[in-house]
Amino acid sequence: MKYQARKKALILLADGTIFYGKSVGDKDGTAFGEVCFNTGMTGYQEIFTDPSYYGQLMVTTNAHIGNYGTNEDEVESESIKIAGLICRNFSYDYSRPAADASLQEFLDKNNLFAISDVDTRALVSYIRDHGAMNAVISTDVENVEGLKKQLAEVPSMEGLELASKVSAKKPYFFGDENATYKIAALDIGIKKNILRNLAKRDAYIKVFPYNASFLDMAAWNPDGYFISNGPGDPEPLTDAIETAKKMIATDKPVFGICLGHQVIALANGISTYKMHNGHRGINHPIINLLTGKGEITSQNHGFAINREETEANPDIEITHVHLNDQTVAGIRMKDKNVFSVQYHPEASPGPHDAEYLFDQFFEMIKSVDTVSVS
Template sequence: MTDLQQKPAILMLADGSVFRGKAAGKIGTTTGEICFNTGMTGYQEIFTDPSYFGQILVTTNAHIGNYGARQEETESGDVKIAGLVCKNWTVPFHRPLADSSVQDYFEDEAIVGISDVDTRAIVRHIRHQGAMNAVISSDVLDEKELKKILDATPSMEGLELASQVSTAEPYTFGEPDAKYRVAVLDFGTKRNILRCFTERDCYLKVFPAKTSLEELLAFEPDGFFLSNGPGDPASMDYAVATAKAILKLEKPLFGICLGHQLLALAVDIPTYKMHHGHRGINHPVKNLISGHCEITSQNHGFGVSPDAINDNLDKVEITHR
């Protein structure tokens, strides 16, 4: 433990709940919607997943930092979470391949966190009360001041965040002589999703979120992909319009996470804000075609309205539930 970590810190939720602990990462103040992830490993991949942009993450895994940080194990160019809440924050790391401690990593990335809190109690609270805004601070410890900061934080519902994490310029990924060419609309895509495409003999061109259909077609793609990402899909009229235009081409169109929700909106099926979202690596889903249960990795705080799907079965087919 360093002197930095011994400094007190405070986590306050929008409903007034307060949890006191110790500072982790950069000394400062941060706000965002609080959520939790149930994965037992892969914390660096989670920290750098653009879908977490604007969110304060609670880890149910008790130990964070014990295997350090490594640049090759990231899903994007930098840390995307707004802040971190964990039980045990470990500065010494025990892996030769690691580049640095997570403490140094967070200081370099200017990420504020809090440790030594009862994360089980916090997760139970979120599960019962739902996702809500929160503030972490290790430099402002007055609850009245923190309440003012929290009151000024916008709700996740209605926020368009994808354009803030999308690539600024188009780039290619994979081998040009691959069997398929796929145009990727980047709303906050993870690197591993791109790797999964290349493993399936695809050559990708990744485009900024607000790219026009004409620019996408200039790549001469065999299909299109709407990526994962943060924020409220209902606030992304530009992306829904592009998805509708792609559907008229009658070419394959695939969406994950935010992209899946945008695809639903493109066929007039609404989305909704979930009570506390699904974030983890062990969510069971039933394959309605095979009848088997599949264990999935999920990370989303918005969903597609199941009632509206049932009213639109002439447009869509449900394959998993």
């Protein structure tokens, strides 16, 4: 396949700007979504299968993509979630003994359209300056006006509810049923490695769909509640926000990651907003205000919570701040066992600086259990 003539392709941004490249393989294709970029040098397979990226055209800033192949165990969900891939150099060959397929085979299996030979440095620089926006990638390079009309019909990510597109359709279990602790997880786009991190701390997890009622979750009598990451705008998730309010009212520990963090903030009357271009990568610096320590973190979000409203809320304390732009990266409730972060402590691959947050969650559970027993 790598020796066959590849087709000309383009990236058409919503503002009319065009970048050019070539199709991966010799396929024709067209894909729409919000264009965003990830700065990680590894982990492309995990990125492509992360439910938080649903509906997005992914630009990888690393110059070479595909050079270590793919492995069926290195996925964050059962299928690719990005809408399309944009890269500089696509590696058709791979050189890792642990790989079981090439990236091209993985993309073909999941029917994902990708383009390469793009000046990704120029494209990322443009997105940084002008912000995230909808775009289309296509081999239909002679039909720019037609693509513009189709692109105009693609809804904006702002106001878009996407959790229902990636959430489980019915409850399921993860881990050892004989584990010490029971965790009820609200799936609004949960990653497999989050479940692995909970399970390896002696927990049995029951995962509930995005619109599950609190009564259904509470009926399982869990020791704690978890609200997952996920895609889209958090504000349309009215069911999840109401469920979070009821979780908080129980006094049982509640832990939220990324979209879950935003849902917990909304449950406390703190609004969210769409960022200029979001945070996506595995080297984002965070300061833990409680310990004074810095953390290098994996991040993937295009929305954030309002800092002024957070600081003004008498029930909330800011625990973590992003050092690049001072956005809120973590909060906790002052009189409740509730906390959340705007990044991924389960990062794999990626830095493990923040993995202690899972331990903190279970320390909370143990503390509550001890109090209730005594």
